[in-house]
Amino acid sequence: MDLETVRTFVAAADAGQFQGAAAELSLTQQAVSKRIAALERDLGVRLFTRTPRGxxxxxxxxxxxxxARELLRIAERAVTSVRTGRRPLRVDVIASRAAPSGLxxxxxxxxxxxxxxxxxxxDIEAAVTALRNGEIDASFRxxxxxxxxxxxxxxxxxxxxEPLDLLTGPAHALAGARSVPLERLAGHRIWMPxxxxxxxxxxxxxxLVAEFGLTIEATGPNFGSDALLDTVADTPALATFMGAHTRLVWPAGHGLRRIPVTDPTPVYPHSLLWHRDNPHPALETLRAHLAARATSHDAAGTWTPGWVLPR
Incomplete structure (x- = not known):
C-alpha cells in the first residue's frame, strides 16, 4: 500500500474536503482525487461521499x-529509528558490571x-559485524x-x-597482603571460568600465563560472578583476577579481599571501536568525552600483551 495515498486520505478526512487536503499537501485538487481513487481501487471500497460542502x-x-493514522505513525517511527541524530546511540559494553559499562x-x-x-x-566478530552493518555505533574491545x-x-x-586486582577469600595465603608482586602468584591457583x-x-x-608462569584454571561451568565470588570466598586454595573498575557487591560474611597486583601491574587495554563512516553526531561526543578522560597508556610498571595496539 502506497503511504502517500494513505497520507492523502488522512489529510482529506481531517480537512473534510479534497481542496483543503490539496492545499495542505501542496498538490492540485485533481492529484488528490486521483490518489483517493487509487486507494479506493486497492481497498475495493468507497472511502468518501461527495457533498455540497466537500x-x-x-x-x-x-x-x-x-x-491509516497508525500506518503513518509506524512509518514515522521506522524512519526515526535509523535517521542519523534522531535515534539513540547504540553502544556495546560486553557486560553490565565491567569497566566499559562504568565509562x-x-x-x-x-x-x-x-x-x-x-x-x-x-564475541568481537559479532561486534565488528554489528558495527559494519549499522546495528551498533560503538563497541568496547x-x-x-x-x-x-x-x-x-x-x-x-x-x-x-584497567589494572587487575587479585580477589581472594579470607583464608587465602595472600589475603593479608596490601599488594602482591606478579611473580608471587606463580604456583597459586587462579580460577576464571x-x-x-x-x-x-x-x-x-x-x-599473561606464558610470560609469568601463572596457573589459570577455566574449568567448570560459568554460573556468573555471584557464583564465582561464593566459591572464592569458601575455597582457601582459589583466587581470581578482577578488573579494578569491575563493580561487584558481595555479602559481608564473605570477607573477600581485593589486592592490587604490582611489579609489573597487568592492565587490561579497553579500546572503543566504531565504523569510520558512521555519521551519528553523538559518536563524536562520546569519543571526545572518553579522550578527555583517558589515562596514559603503557605506563612504566605496567604490562600488556605485545599484540595490543598502542593508540
Whole structure:
C-alpha cells in the first residue's frame, strides 16, 4: 500500500474536503482525487461521499481512518529509528558490571540529553559485524588479538588501561597482603571460568600465563560472578583476577579481599571501536568525552600483551 495515498486520505478526512487536503499537501485538487481513487481501487471500497460542502467519510472510510493514522505513525517511527541524530546511540559494553559499562554511565551523567541504547555482545566478530552493518555505533574491545586484525573500515581509540586486582577469600595465603608482586602468584591457583577460548580476554590471559608462569584454571561451568565470588570466598586454595573498575557487591560474611597486583601491574587495554563512516553526531561526543578522560597508556610498571595496539 502506497503511504502517500494513505497520507492523502488522512489529510482529506481531517480537512473534510479534497481542496483543503490539496492545499495542505501542496498538490492540485485533481492529484488528490486521483490518489483517493487509487486507494479506493486497492481497498475495493468507497472511502468518501461527495457533498455540497466537500467530502464525508463513508462507513468504510470511518473504519479505515484509525488504521491509516497508525500506518503513518509506524512509518514515522521506522524512519526515526535509523535517521542519523534522531535515534539513540547504540553502544556495546560486553557486560553490565565491567569497566566499559562504568565509562558509559559516566558519559550519560555528563551528557544526559544524549539518548543511549546499551547492548551486550559477547564475541568481537559479532561486534565488528554489528558495527559494519549499522546495528551498533560503538563497541568496547581489546584490540587486536593475534590473528584478528581489525578491518580497515573499523577505527579505534584506546580509552582505559584497567589494572587487575587479585580477589581472594579470607583464608587465602595472600589475603593479608596490601599488594602482591606478579611473580608471587606463580604456583597459586587462579580460577576464571569466564575465560572462553577464542575471546580477546582469553588471548590476554594466555599471554599473561606464558610470560609469568601463572596457573589459570577455566574449568567448570560459568554460573556468573555471584557464583564465582561464593566459591572464592569458601575455597582457601582459589583466587581470581578482577578488573579494578569491575563493580561487584558481595555479602559481608564473605570477607573477600581485593589486592592490587604490582611489579609489573597487568592492565587490561579497553579500546572503543566504531565504523569510520558512521555519521551519528553523538559518536563524536562520546569519543571526545572518553579522550578527555583517558589515562596514559603503557605506563612504566605496567604490562600488556605485545599484540595490543598502542593508540
Amino acid at each position: 467530502a464525508e467519510l463513508t462507513i468504510d472510510g470511518q473504519a479505515f481512518l484509525p488504521h 558509559m554511565r559516566d558519559f550519560h551523567r555528563a551528557h544526559p540529553g544524549t539518548e543511549l541504547d546499551v547492548v551486550w555482545l559477547f 581489546a584490540v587486536a588479538a593475534p590473528g584478528r586484525p581489525l578491518p580497515e573500515d573499523i577505527a579505534f581509540m584506546r580509552v582505559l588501561d 569466564g575465560v572462553v577460548p577464542g575471546t580477546e580476554w582469553a588471548a590476554y590471559y594466555d599471554d
